[in-house]
Amino acid sequence: xxxxxxxxxxxxxxxxxxxxxxxxxxxxxxxxxxxxxxxxxxxxxxxxxxxxxxxxxxxxxxxxxxxxxxxxxxxxxxxxxxxxxxxxxxxxxxxxxxxxxxxxxxxxxxxxxxxxxxxxxxxxxxxxxxxxxxxxxxxxxxxxxxxxxxxxxxxxxxxxxxxxxxxxxxxxxxxxxxxxxxxxxxxxxxxxxxxxxxxxxxxxxxxxxxxxxxxxxxxxxxxxxxxxxxxxxxxxxxxxxxxxxxxxxxxxxxxxxxxxxxxxxxxxxxxxxxxxxxxxxxxxxxxxxxxxxxxxxxxxxxxxxxxxxxxxxxxxxxxxxxxxxxxxxxxxxxxxxxxxxxxxxxxxxxxxxxxxxxxxxxxxxxxxxxxxxxxxxxxxxxxxxxxxxxxxxxxxxxxxxxxxxxxxxxxxxxxxxxxxxxxxxxxxxxxxxxxxxxxxxxxxxxxxxxxxxxxxxxxxxxxxxxxxxxxxxxxxxxxxxxxxxxxxxxxxxxxxxxxxxxxxxxxxxxxxxxxxxxxxxxxxxxxxxxxxxxx
Amino acid sequence: xxxxxxxxxxxxxxxxxxxxxxxxxxxxxxxxxxxxxxxxxxxxxxxxxxxxxxxxxxxxxxxxxxxxxxxxxxxxxxxxxxxxxxxxxxxxxxxxxxxxxxxxxxxxxxxxxxxxxxxxxxxxxxxxxxxxxxxxx
Numbered sequence: 001x002x003x004x005x006x007x008x009x010x011x012x013x014x015x016x017x018x019x020x021x022x023x024x025x026x027x028x029x030x031x032x033x034x035x036x037x038x039x040x041x042x043x044x045x046x047x048x049x050x051x052x053x054x055x056x057x058x059x060x061x062x063x064x065x066x067x068x069x070x071x072x073x074x075x076x077x078x079x080x081x082x083x084x085x086x087x088x089x090x091x092x093x094x095x096x097x098x099x100x101x102x103x104x105x106x107x108x109x110x111x112x113x114x115x116x117x118x119x120x121x122x123x124x125x126x127x128x129x130x131x132x133x134x135x136x137x138x139x140x141x142x143x144x145x146x147x148x149x150x151x152x153x154x155x156x157x158x159x160x161x162x163x164x165x166x167x168x169x170x171x172x173x174x175x176x177x178x179x180x181x182x183x184x185x186x187x188x189x190x191x192x193x194x195x196x197x198x199x200x201x202x203x204x205x206x207x208x209x210x211x212x213x214x215x216x217x218x219x220x221x222x223x224x225x226x227x228x229x230x231x232x233x234x235x236x237x238x239x240x241x242x243x244x245x246x247x248x249x250x251x252x253x254x255x256x257x258x259x260x261x262x263x264x265x266x267x268x269x270x271x272x273x274x275x276x277x278x279x280x281x282x283x284x285x286x287x288x289x290x291x292x293x294x295x296x297x298x299x300x301x302x303x304x305x306x307x308x309x310x311x312x313x314x315x316x317x318x319x320x321x322x323x324x325x326x327x328x329x330x331x332x333x334x335x336x337x338x339x340x341x342x343x344x345x346x347x348x349x350x351x352x353x354x355x356x357x358x359x360x361x362x363x364x365x366x367x368x369x370x371x372x373x374x375x376x377x378x379x380x381x382x383x384x385x386x387x388x389x390x391x392x393x394x395x396x397x398x399x400x401x402x403x404x405x406x407x408x409x410x411x412x413x414x415x416x417x418x419x420x421x422x423x424x425x426x427x428x429x430x431x432x433x434x435x436x437x438x439x440x441x442x443x444x445x446x447x448x449x450x451x452x453x454x455x456x457x458x459x460x461x462x463x464x465x466x467x468x469x470x471x472x473x474x475x476x477x478x479x480x481x482x483x484x485x486x487x488x489x490x491x492x493x494x495x496x497x498x499x500x501x502x503x504x505x506x507x508x509x510x511x512x513x514x515x516x517x518x519x520x521x522x523x524x525x526x527x528x529x530x531x532x533x534x535x
Numbered sequence: 536x537x538x539x540x541x542x543x544x545x546x547x548x549x550x551x552x553x554x555x556x557x558x559x560x561x562x563x564x565x566x567x568x569x570x571x572x573x574x575x576x577x578x579x580x581x582x583x584x585x586x587x588x589x590x591x592x593x594x595x596x597x598x599x600x601x602x603x604x605x606x607x608x609x610x611x612x613x614x615x616x617x618x619x620x621x622x623x624x625x626x627x628x629x630x631x632x633x634x635x636x637x638x639x640x641x642x643x644x645x646x647x648x649x650x651x652x653x654x655x656x657x658x659x660x661x662x663x664x665x666x667x668x669x670x671x672x
């Protein structure tokens with residue numbers, strides 16, 4: 001293998017890779033793309049809750065982990081009549097569907113402790129933060145459990161795209177970049193068409209239609225030019241908006257010059273929202289992403305043992321025995337037994353736990369590295385993005401190490417404080433943030449963000465930073481499958497291994513998504529039920 | 536420079552797992568990164584590379600950490616005696632640890648040499664970029 005100092009370009013981009021690249025405007029997500037490259041299902045295959053009828057009385061299942069995967073299993077298996085017990089390492093349920101609120105204390109690996117200083121009602125979702133409408137498993141449980149949803153805006157035409165090397169570092173409105181790129185490309189193609197440049201590629205008859213389409217799509221004038229007028233201002237916005245009476249005459253805005261736009265690289269951001277996973281409608285649970293799993297946990301609360309650190313999983317022909325350290329009982333070593341075990345512990349942790357599984361499953365568990373990701377929540381004294389810049393929800397993209405700034409999709413216009421997602425990089429930048437102390441990360445994010453919103457300097461109040469490699473219960477953000485690893489190990493990861501089977505986002509074709517955890521759990525318990533009832 | 540001692544990877548692998556990883560108290564971390572490039576780590580200096588990448592998991596003092604799972608301590612770690620072992624881990628990854636194969640041979644050698652001469656490790660031999668090249672597959 002040739003030693004290189006950069007990540008090799010990939011020959012084939014997936015939807016999410018493409019979107020991740022587009023989304024970060026300058027490719028800070030390259031490692032993320034490489035890591036999540038393959039195996040995305042076209043859509044969630046959810047066809048309703050599983051039919052687990054006819055469960056033999058008294059058959060027991062021990063579930064390890066109280067995130068989405070474990071809780072879905074506990075809920076459905078419990079309803080079907082199985083005897084269920086859940087062991088959870090943390091003091092609460094939800095796993096990576098996690099929300100940090102004011103008053104929470106978070107201690108990461110290394111002992112770095114942060115006390116969250118957000119005002120009431122404000123939060124950071126350090127993990128998942130958006131749910132596409134077609135993530136049908138998650139949506140099903142939201143609806144069944146009465147979890148209230150709010151719209152999540154992936155695209156805000158009035159948010160920014162920003163590059164520190166373009167337009168003197170001045171952020172540009174998304175709608176300007178989008179309208180002008182489309183307009184200029186339409187104009188260019190029209191010129192080519194009129195000069196016969198499309199002959200041989202498109203029939204004469206089709207060229208007429210194409211020119212008509214380009215004129216319409218790009219907001220070109222009668223001469224197929226893209227320039228300042230009412231049509232283009234209706235796309236990119238006006239210099240002075242139309243109003244009423246004598247003062248109401250609008251002033252048209254002037255498009256960005258094509259060459260400048262091309263050289264800016266900001267066109268990387270115009271595809272945001274066009275990928276399947278980011279198309280309208282997307283949702284967020286009201287009040288924080290933990291609402292889904294917490295609603296499930298409420299249904300099975302008497303079955304969950306918290307503060308239980310699993311240290312060994314042992315199976316034999318009679319069942320499965322799991323040894324754990326009970327943090328609530330002063331570190332007492334205890335055991336739990338069941339006929340079957342559904343293990344949702346991330347492979348990053350499970351690879352370190354003593355267990356007797358087949359060599360194939362063991363190899364699969366050991367083959368999966370965990371990706372870096374970083375988020376910071378920043379509270380400001382006022383919602384300047386709304387008050388000064390008319391940005392209501394949605395996302396600004398930048399090539400700064402923070403990658404993006406996402407605005408709260410709720411409580412618009414409220415007079416008090418507001419919390420932004422102030423950074424969400426993957427790859428090298430995420431590693432670098434992880435390597436810093438939390439307060440230093442927050443400070444850096446405020447400095448970077450101030451290049452886009454100078455108000456940061458005056459209005460910053462408090463922040464909390466989560467680097468996923470330092471999260472004590474995951475040691476990383478999500479399982480980073482590659483094409484080769486999936487081909488070699490994925491099926492072995494999914495098999496029922498004696499009396500043990502696995503679930504979680506790492507056992508799915510939807511890595512890092514909550515839906516992956518839900519789907520893998522439903523798939524696992526359906527197969528387990530088939531195995532049990534076949535006997 | 537004399538070549539590093541080769542050692543059975545399997546033996547080292549098992550030894551690494553048993554390395555102690557004490558839970559640290561709140562530590563100070565004055566090092567701030569440079570955020571030089573979104574796509575790669577441009578740093579050539581071993582100390583800089585450690586501060587930008589490794590200490591996120593292995594901690595600023597190299598002592599590792601333990602939660603539901605552990606990051607092995609690199610400090611006073613006898614498993615680092617054979618320089619090819621840490622080279623193998625950096626280049627190929629292991630379990631949850633991602634591969635950093637996109638670092639250059641020189642970068643891998645620099646960071647491995649840094650770790651093997653700091654945090655209470657006093658290995659006199661150095662790994663070379665040629666050693667790194669040999670570990671790539």
